[in-house]
Amino acid sequence: MRPSPRIVAALAVLPLALTACGGGGSSGPSAAPSVADASADNRAVKGGGTLNVALNADPDALDPSTSTTLVGREVFANMCEKLYDIDAASELVPQLATALPEVSEDGKEVTIKLRDGVKFNDGTPFDAEAVKKSLDRHRTWEKSSRQADLEAISKVEAVDATTVKLTLKRAFTPLTAQLADRAGMIMSPKALDSAGDNFGTAPVCVGPFTFASRTSGSQIVLDKAPDYYDAAKVKLDKLVYKIIVDPNVRAANLKSGDVQVADQLATTTVAGVQAGPNLKVVAGGGLGYYGLQINIGNATGSTDKPGPVDSALAKSPELREAFELALDREQINKTVYNGLHEVDCFPVPVDSPYRTPDLQCPKRDVAKAKQLVQASGVPTPIPVKLTSPNDATNQRLAQVIQQMTKEAGFAVTVETAEFVSTLEQGKSGDFQAMLSGWSGRVDPDGNLTNLVTGQGSNNYAGMADPGIDDPIKQAAAAQDTAERAELYSKAMKRAAELRGVVYLYHNKYYLGMSKNVAGVQYFKDGLPRYATAGFVA
Structure with missing residues (x-):
């Protein structure tokens, strides 16, 4: 789920050390x-x-x-402006564009009007050709981590100096939100031509x-x-x-x-x-989340076809339910974070317009957890290996989880590693359960598609279920907010049943x-x- 001090392939996973910075x-x-x-x-x-x-x-x-x-x-945020941004109300607003995109009736043509008279920080003129060059690099360069963000785009055209037209493979409503993040950052074509793959050593944007x-x-x-x-x-x-x-x-x-x-x-x-x-x-933040992933199908890698995983939690949805019921999110928030995060069990914030009110979280129920453990027939205590980044706050969180789940019949062993190593383990499927989080996006697609749908690069749990994938795909093509909310609700409810991810809170x-x-x-x-x-x- 989201980043560390060092780059790890095309990952976008964030350790607690980079969200709550404990210790x-x-x-x-x-x-x-x-x-x-x-x-x-x-x-x-x-x-x-x-x-x-x-x-x-x-x-x-x-x-x-x-x-x-x-x-x-x-x-x-202070040197590379994007086509769009968000404001204090988390609404999408133009930045290098002059207005929100014009979208064709079938949703497959997106026209963006650009600011005129703008210069990059090296004096190079900002225009539609520059936008095309950056977007094409983001979506086609083999080293780009933005390929998934812009996958729906099949063609970028510079119509005139201040107009860009995007042709899409399919209607994709979250596109504006993607262009309000790194996928919408426009780089100086002069700097790109001179630096090439080394652009990041001396970046030049508008800012x-x-x-x-x-x-x-x-x-x-x-x-x-x-x-x-x-x-x-x-x-x-x-x-x-x-x-x-x-x-x-x-x-x-x-x-x-x-x-x-x-x-x-x-x-x-x-x-x-x-x-x-x-x-x-x-205070800021709140779009992202933190929790733990349970490996239920990541046998050979997060982007490979799911396969059987040999652990008690992977084999039994009932044991995963018992594990979650043993956790007290409110107490975790108070004990580990001084009560300063927002407790939740879903990846979309409670105040999001894409969140339906029927999404409610289970309370801790140790008695029911014990019943589920006993009914499973698995000898207790049930061993669980929990991988944690080795910073102080993550270790404290892991220890609290260890103590809470012990009451239900689990024996959690905490294995710590450098954050980069935990990402590698997550991507390869070399874990049973792992602490991880995501910094969040204003459109729910950014908190879901690449994280819980089949073969998403950050779907470390290895979930692959039509009840998750189909409504998320449908929601991305829909334009009505209420319709999208219902579809996301359907997907999140199914994901909650599978429990490949057990969400704990939204990062503040x-x-x-x-x-x-x-x-x-x-x-x-x-x-x-x-x-x-x-x-x-």
């Missing part, structure tokens, strides 16, 4: 930050200055075609800031972009991203003033940062900031935007 601190629950989002702070900011931002990991290559990390998306330098494992420097079409609104001279992996050190650097912003605070450090007289915490992200910083935008995608940020005048 250390107090274990008792604390109140969620009172500020819902940073956009509420509209204080005037002065021009100039350098904003130092602590990142919780070192991004992979800064190439929109190959990037797979959430932390990479954080950097892109408020332009890439200046990178020191691996240390920092990434962005300068204010002089050719940006809305340069007057950009106040900062420079953004310096400092890589500070340890969550306690990240919080300490914020408190000392060495950095003025710290991303993805550990839930255990939120209260301490809030207590600082010159600091504040704002917490951004720590100096009180003299304003103008930051922080939405449900968890990507801090600094185009209008600066120091208070």
Whole structure:
């Protein structure tokens, strides 16, 4: 499910270390930050200055075609604009486009109007040919991780300088949402021609800031972009991203003033940062999720045909139900995360317009779990190997799961590894159960298709069921929101019966900031935007 500090083939899986950033601190629950989002702070900011931002990991290559990390998306948000974006209400809005796409009646022709007079950060003109070049690279380059995002496109045409027409193989309503992420990032054709496969070492896009330098494992420097079409609104001279992996050190650097912003605070450090007289915490995120995958059919690889898996959980849906019933999501949230995430058992957020109200979560029921275990006839305690990334918070989560399921008759053995290794195990099917998560997309297709449908590259559980695949495919072709919601509901209910993924919560992200910083935008995608940020005048 989503990324690590290093790239792993075409994966898009995110460790808890990159979502909640746990480790250390107090274990008792604390109140969620009172500020819902940073956009509420509209204080005037002065021009100039350098904003130092602590990142919780070192991004992979800064190439929109190959990037797979959430932390990479954080950097892109300030130097690589997309055809579309989301706003504070999680609505899709034009960015490099001038309006939402015009779609033909059969849904197979999509016309996009582009901004005129825009330049890339190397001075190259932005036009339809540049858009075509980037989209074709995203969807056809063998090294691209965007191929699945744009698979529905069969042809890209530059109609004129400010118009692009996309011809689709089939109607695909989620396309606009895909173009509001890395698949919609447009790169300088001049830079692509000169750098080729090495574009990520010195990326050039349209954006408020332009890439200046990178020191691996240390920092990434962005300068204010002089050719940006809305340069007057950009106040900062420079953004310096400092890589500070340890969550306690990240919080300490914020408190000392060495950095003025710290991303993805550990839930255990939120209260301490809030207590600082010159600091504040704002909340974002919520589109993604975290939980555990149970291998039920990934015998030889997530993109191969499913096959039999030799484990008690894989063979018995009833045992998987018992395993889930032994878990107390509310208690996990309080014990591991100080109550700062949003408990849920489905991949689509509760407040999504694509979420039907009949999707409800089971409460913990140890008595029923024991009955299911006894009825299975499998000798107890039933052994389960749980693979976990080796950061402190994931290990704590694994231990809580271990203790809860023990009461129902399971004997969970926790096996930890570097996050990259857990991804490799997930993709190859070399696991029984594994902690993993996904950073989330505004359209539910982005939380489902590649993660729970047959042979999806991130479908580590190996689920392959027409009751999941068919309604998801139908929903992608439908345009009515209510119709799509019903179809997604049908698919998610079936997936909940199979329990290849046991969802635990939706990730909330917490951004720590100096009180003299304003103008930051922080939405449900968890990507801090600094185009209008600066120091208070």
